[in-house]
Amino acid sequence: MAKKKKRYGRVFIDMGYVVDLDNEKMVEHAMDCLVEDLCNMAKYDEYNANIRIEPAKGVGKEDIPEFLLEEHKDWAEETFGK
Numbered sequence: 001m002a003k004k005k006k007r008y009g010r011v012f013i014d015m016g017y018v019v020d021l022d023n024e025k026m027v028e029h030a031m032d033c034l035v036e037d038l039c040n041m042a043k044y045d046e047y048n049a050n051i052r053i054e055p056a057k058g059v060g061k062e063d064i065p066e067f068l069l070e071e072h073k074d075w076a077e078e079t080f081g082k
Helices: 024-043 066-071 073-080
Strands: 009-013 051-055
Touching: none
Parallel strands: none
Antiparallel strands: 009 051
16 A cells, blocks of 8 residues: 655744735834734634644645654654654
């Protein structure tokens, strides 16, 4: 039986605003609001509403941050073998 191909993707916080990029004050205000929204997510423990998981093309095991592999060696073994 053929070995199942590894799938890689991204886990990220999906937040943002549509802005007029030619309006610097609007862009700055949106950036400030984003920081405030992130702080409120932390304060009120509302992360899951904005966390997204999606497959990603063009990434592989070399793109996985080292801290994810070091902290949970059992995950690394599950992903890459011993």
